[in-house]
Each structure stands twice: as C-alpha cells, then as structure tokens.
Amino acid sequence: MKVLLQAQNLTRSVGDRTLFRDICLSVGEGQRVGLIARNGTGKSTLLNILASVDTADSGEVVTTSGLRIGYLPQTPEYPEDMTVMEACFWHAQQDMDDTEEALALEVRSKQILGKLKIGDTSRKLSVLSGGQLKRVALANVLIKGPDLLILDEPTNHLDLEMIEWLESYLGRQCVSLIMVTHDRYFLDRVCNVIVEMDDEKLYTYRGNYAYYLEKRQERLDNARAEIARANNLYRTELEWMRSTPQARSHKARYREEAFYELENKARRRIEEENVRLTINSGYIGSKIFEAEYVSKAFELEGERKLIILKDFYYNFSRYEKMGIIGNNGTGKSTFLKLLLGIIPPDSGRFVIGETVRFGYFSQEGMKVDDDMKVIDAVRRIAEYVDLGGGRRLSAMQFLQHFMFMPEQQQNYIYKLSGGERRRLQLCLVLMQNPNFLILDEPTNDMDIVTLQVLEEYLQDFKGCVIVVSHDRYFMDKVVDHVLVFKGSGVVDDFPGNYTQYRSAGKQKQQDNTKRKNRLNLP
Numbered sequence: 001m002k003v004l005l006q007a008q009n010l011t012r013s014v015g016d017r018t019l020f021r022d023i024c025l026s027v028g029e030g031q032r033v034g035l036i037a038r039n040g041t042g043k044s045t046l047l048n049i050l051a052s053v054d055t056a057d058s059g060e061v062v063t064t065s066g067l068r069i070g071y072l073p074q075t076p077e078y079p080e081d082m083t084v085m086e087a088c089f090w091h092a093q094q095d096m097d098d099t100e101e102a103l104a105l106e107v108r109s110k111q112i113l114g115k116l117k118i119g120d121t122s123r124k125l126s127v128l129s130g131g132q133l134k135r136v137a138l139a140n141v142l143i144k145g146p147d148l149l150i151l152d153e154p155t156n157h158l159d160l161e162m163i164e165w166l167e168s169y170l171g172r173q174c175v176s177l178i179m180v181t182h183d184r185y186f187l188d189r190v191c192n193v194i195v196e197m198d199d200e201k202l203y204t205y206r207g208n209y210a211y212y213l214e215k216r217q218e219r220l221d222n223a224r225a226e227i228a229r230a231n232n233l234y235r236t237e238l239e240w241m242r243s244t245p246q247a248r249s250h251k252a253r254y255r256e257e258a259f260y261e262l263e264n265k266a267r268r269r270i271e272e273e274n275v276r277l278t279i280n281s282g283y284i285g286s287k288i289f290e291a292e293y294v295s296k297a298f299e300l301e302g303e304r305k306l307i308i309l310k311d312f313y314y315n316f317s318r319y320e321k322m323g324i325i326g327n328n329g330t331g332k333s334t335f336l337k338l339l340l341g342i343i344p345p346d347s348g349r350f351v352i353g354e355t356v357r358f359g360y361f362s363q364e365g366m367k368v369d370d371d372m373k374v375i376d377a378v379r380r381i382a383e384y385v386d387l388g389g390g391r392r393l394s395a396m397q398f399l400q401h402f403m404f405m406p407e408q409q410q411n412y413i414y415k416l417s418g419g420e421r422r423r424l425q426l427c428l429v430l431m432q433n434p435n436f437l438i439l440d441e442p443t444n445d446m447d448i449v450t451l452q453v454l455e456e457y458l459q460d461f462k463g464c465v466i467v468v469s470h471d472r473y474f475m476d477k478v479v480d481h482v483l484v485f486k487g488s489g490v491v492d493d494f495p496g497n498y499t500q501y502r503s504a505g506k507q508k509q510q511d512n513t514k515r516k517n518r519l520n521l522p
Contacts (some may be wrong), residue, residue, distance in 0.1 A: 001028040003146050004067055004176055005050060010059035011044055013451035019045055021200045022059070025037055032170070033178040034187045034209065037197035038403060039419030039447045043180045044074050044152055046197070050178065051150045062370060070146035074153050074180075074418065075222075076137035080126040084118060085109065088140050088290055105143060106118050112139045115165050116158070117328060131157030131328070142169070152178035155186055160470050161330045162496075164296075184209055184473040278387065281435040281463040287353035288316040288436070288464055289339065294348035295489070296331070296338060308334050310489030311348070321458070321465040323475045325498060326485030330470045335362065337437055337483070356464075359434025363441045365425040370414035374424060376403060377413060381431040395431065402427050403450055419445045426454070443471040472498050 007025040021043030027033055029390075037043045050061055051071040078087050088109040089102075117133040117228070125133060141149060146165045149170075156162050163186065170190050171175070181187060187194070187209040193207045194212035201221065207211040231383070296308040308331030314435035316322075324332045337343040339350055340360060357415060368377055378399055385393040399409050402423055416424065422445045429437075437458070443451055455477045458465055469475055475482070475498040482501055484492040494501045 001030070002064070003028050004064050005069075005178075006062045007046075007050060008047070008060050008062065009057040010049060010061070012056050014045075015088050018200055020197060021203075022325045023107050023197075023200075023202045025050075025195065026204060027176055027178050030174075031176050031193050032191045034191035035178060035180045035194045035197065036212075037180075037186075038163060038444075038449050039423060039457055040408075040417040043196055043197065044417070045070075047150050047152050047178070047180060048073070068144070068146040069148050069150060070141035070144060072138055072141045072152055072154055073149045074156075075130075076133060078137075080124070082125050082127075083088060083122050084113065084125065084136055085121040088113070088121075088143055090140065097144065105361055109139060109143050112142055115169075116162055136160075138166075145173075145175070145288055147176065149175055149177035149179070150268070151177060153181055153445065154179060154460065155181055155183045155470065157328075158470060160325055160472065161327055163472075174280050180441055182448055182451060183471055184448065195265055220373070278460045278462075281416055281433060281461060282386075283355055283434040284318065284356070284463055285353050285355040286318050287351075288318060288320070288356060290315045290355060291339075291350045292348050292351060294338065294345045294350065296345050297341070297489075298333065306331075307487075307489040309338070309345070309491065311490075312491060314483075314493070316464065319462070319464060320481075321479045322467070322477030323482040323498065324466065324468045324502075325470075325475070327487065330485035330487045332485050333440055336360075336466065336468065352442045356436050356491060357432075357434045359432050359437045361426055361429045361437070361439045362475055363443050363444070365422065366426070366428050368413055368425070369420075372413055372414070373409070374408040374411055374413060374416070375399065377424065378431055380428055384434070385431060385433055398431060399427060404451060419447055419450075422446055423450050426450075430457070438462065439459065439465070439467045441467070441469055442467065443469055443474050450491065 004025050005027045007023065009022045009024060010023045011023075013019060023046075025046075028375055032407060034042055035046070049056050051069060052061070052072075053071070078090065078437040082090070086104070091103065110121060113119070113136070116139055118132060118135055118139065125136070128136065138154060138375070141151075154166065158166065163183065167186055167189055177190075179191075189208070191208055192206070192211060194207065195204045195215065196205070196212070203216075205215050207215070291312055294309050294312045298306045298308070298370060300306055306329075311328060324335065326332055334343060340358060341350075372380075375396060378395045382395065385398055386396055387393055396406065399404065404420075404424070404427075408420075413421070413424065426442065428447075442454065446454070451471075451474060455474065458467075458478045465478070467475065479497055480522060481493065481495045482492060482498060484501065494504070496504070
C-alpha cells in the first residue's frame with residue numbers, strides 16, 4: 001500500500017499543556033481514517049498540522065510528491081466580498097489550465113452545491129449563516145477531486161438527507177481521507193481505520209467504528225488488569241513512603257518520583273471511571289404541554305411565504321422523549337422557540353403545565369463570561385444538584401462526570417476549545433435541574449465520550465425531552481418517537497426512532513414500486 005502522508009514524532013503543546021507527544025500517523029492509498037478523541041486534546045490542531053496550516057513543536061509531516069490535499073477546517077474562513085461560486089474556485093483556480101476545465105469545474109460545483117442545498121451561487125458569503133458557509137467550504141474541497149481529504153466535523157450543519165448523500169458520495173469516490181467527526185454511523189460506514197488519541201498517544205484500530213468499539217474494550221480490560229497490579233504496587237509503595245525519612249536516602253529519589261507518577265496514574269483512572277448519573281429532576285405533573293392548532297409562517301421576498309406550522313395540534317405525554325428531524329429550513333428550531341414563547345405564533349397557542357421547568361440548550365449556546373473559571377460559572381447556577389434519596393452532587397463532582405477533571409475546572413473559559421465550551425454550556429443547562437429538556441443540535445462539536453455520557457443521562461432522565469438533531473446514532477439511542485418536519489407546514493408523527501422511521505419509509509417505497517409494477521402504472 002502506497003503511503004500518501006506520514007506524520008513522524010509530532011509533539012505539540014499549548015502553554016504548559018502537552019496535547020500530544022512523539023506521535024506517529026500514516027494515511028495510505030485507499031485508507032479512510034477516523035480520528036477520535038475528547039474535546040480539548042488536540043484533534044483539530046493535529047489536522048491543521050497535517051494540512052500544513054499549523055506547525056508542530058517538533059517532528060515532521062512528509063507527503064508524496066504532487067499530493068493534492070483538500071482540507072475542510074472546523075470553522076472555515078473566506079473573504080466576505082466573495083460570492084459562493086468564487087469561493088468554490090478559490091483554491092482551485094491556480095490549478096486550472098483552460099476555459100474548458102473551468103466550465104467543467106463550474107458544472108461540478110453547481111451539482112455538489114445543489115446537493116448541499118446552496119442554490120444561488122451569486123450570493124455573497126457575507127450574507128450566509130455559519131452552517132451555509134461550512135457547506136460552501138465542503139463543496140470547495142470536494143469539487144477538485146483531491147487525492148487526500150482532511151475533514152474536521154464534515155457533518156456539522158448538514159441535515160440528514162445531506163449526511164446520507166455525503167456518506168454515499170465518499171463511498172463512491174477513490175479518495176483517501178482522515179477526518180474528525182462525532183457522527184458514529186458516518187464513522188462506521190465511511191472509515192476503515194479508527195485512530196484514538198488518548199493520554200498524549202495514538203491507538204490504531206484497522207476496521208470500522210464497530211470493530212474499534214470491540215477492540216477498544218479489549219484494550220481497556222487489559223488496562224484494568226494493569227491498574228489492579230499497579231494498585232498492589234501502590235499499596236507497597238505507600239507503606240514505604242510512610243516509613244521513616246531515614247529509610248529514604250537520596251539514592252532512592254527515583255523511587256519517590258515513580259511513586260508520585262503511579263499515584264497520579266491511579267487517581268486519574270479513578271476520576272475517569274464512568275458512572276451513570278441519575279438526577280432527581282423533581283415532580284412533573286400529567287399536564288405537560290398542548291399545542292392547540294398552532295400556525296406560523298414568515299414573509300419572504302415578494303409574496304412568498306415560508307410556512308412552518310399549519311393548524312398543528314399535539315398533546316405531549318408525561319416522560320415523553322421526542323426527536324425532531326427534517327431538512328434545514330423546515331422550521332425545527334422555530335418550533336422550539338414557539339414552544340418556549342421566544343417567538344409568538346400567528347394563531348393558536350401552547351398551553352404549558354404548571355409544574356414544567358424548561359432547560360433549553362440552543363444552537364447559539366448560553367452567554368458566559370470568558371474571564372470566569374469553569375467551576376465558578378457552574379457554581380453561579382447551583383452549588384449542588386439533587387440525586388434524590390437525600391443524596392447530592394457538588395458542582396465539582398457534576399463537572400467531573402462530564403469530563404472536566406479538577407485541574408480543568410480551574411481553567412478560564414476563554415482557554416476552552418470550541419467543543420469544551422459547548423460541553424460547559426450543556427452543564428450549565430443541566431445544573432438548573434429542569435424537568436423538561438429542550439436540546440437544539442446538542443451533538444454539534446461534542447466529542448463521542450461526552451455524547452455517550454449525555455445519552456446515558458437522557459435515557460435515565462426522569463422528565464421530558466425534545467431533541468432536534470441530525471445525529472442518527474444519538475437519536476436512535478435517546479428518543480422513542482419522532483416528529484418529521486417535511487416543509488410547507490406538514491409535520492408527521494412517527495412512533496419509533498430515526499432508523500425505524502427510515503426503514504418504514506424504504507418499505508413503503510418498495511411496496512409502492514411493487515404495486516405500480518403489478519398495475520403497470522408509470
């Protein structure tokens with residue numbers, strides 16, 4: 001197998017914190033590598049280094065001669081005075097030899113932009129949303145057909161239809177790639193190598209995401225056996241450290257240092273032990289909310305209207321866990337804001353039960369003071385959360401459960417990565433102890449470990465949940481039925497999760513095809 005890119009002994013630190021040390025990584029022809037790690041451990045930094053946008057403190061990245069790399073950063077930046085089409089040509093124009101090639105590229109650009117729901121290619125980038133800009137940037141890296149794709153969260157801001165298209169598109173292309181994504185179905189179906197970054201090291205698993213889960217569990221089981229042996233040694237060393245100072249001569253200093261290293265390792269493993277968190281969300285009555293024939297539309301240019309809801313009726317049940325899906329622009333986030341009273345309906349009303357206490361996690365996130373420490377921001381909400389039965393969890397313990405270790409809790413918020421900031425904002429919502437959670441795209445920029453913790457939290461949550469998400473894996477694990485926003489005010493109610501909904505749709509399509517064939521219909 002021909003190696004296209006090879007990272008050799010890369011080390012990178014930020015301030016006094018080492019992100020990774022002496023790591024080696026290669027991407028071969030035909031390999032599709034998924035990079036997994038917790039937020040703040042350097043995933044995006046590593047991709048920037050591989051794409052030559054950033055540099056390592058030491059080590060080097062070697063590529064084959066003439067390798068064409070297409071790079072999608074997590075937050076793309078373009079000159080604002082550019083149009084959509086100009087942005088698509090931005091990195092490609094210096095490689096174009098003639099007018100015919102330019103025309104072919106323009107046709108290809110429009111096809112891909114169409115799939116990504118970017119219709120008007122003459123629009124200025126300055127008027128696009130962050131999600132639309134990310135889609136333009138994705139089109140930009142796909143149209144030229146690079147030898148190697150480096151993608152940082154490519155599914156962010158894509159609706160389900162676009163994600164499935166991109167999945168299929170990458171499956172058909174003869175392209176190698178390395179990417180960071182939290183979308184586990186996408187990882188499983190696209191990647192054939194999974195690389196996990198943990199404790200400043202890389203662990204490689206040559207298979208898809210399902211294979212990675214199996215082999216990672218084997219690694220953790222072996223690690224637990226090592227930790228058990230380490231704990232026995234820890235006890236022996238503790239007895240020695242407690243002996244008289246005379247027993248510890250300067251010749252044994254290395255033994256003291258080994259003890260402290262061992263102590264830190266054992267403590268870190270204990271701190272990271274994943275225990276399911278069940279919080280007492282308090283009483284919630286049988287009356288939750290009722291949407292009484294709600295209608296909402298927005299005026300567009302000319303006489304056109306964007307219809308979100310049309311005489312929509314729904315009676316929400318106690319302890320219900322609802323997922324909301326649909327293409328971008330069909331009104332999913334608007335529906336949440338209508339329910340919360342942020343946007344008024346044109347007609348009809350929402351009747352909310354007296355015992356309902358909303359907790360709202362928006363796409364924009366809560367405003368926080370960047371100069372505050374993480375722990376102080378959470379303590380402003382509450383010092384403790386109620387676990388029920390007289391048990392309480394301190395703010396520090398709660399943060400630790402969501403992967404903010406004690407030393408990280410003392411960090412100032414402005415030092416957090418984008419994913420860490422989203423995780424903190426989620427903690428701020430949950431610390432309010434709501435009994436009705438409304439989560440708008442909670443999986444964006446979250447790492448997989450945090451998503452696993454959040455999934456368990458929501459599965460055990462003794463209250464109501466509404467989730468808008470394009471993360472199919474997340475929806476399958478959390479919700480028990482879905483509202484499908486189809487546009488023009490049409491909303492379908494389906495009793496099941498996302499995969500069951502898709503399976504039912506495919507079955508219906510097959511049945512219709514068979515019926516038409518049987519009746520010789522066009």
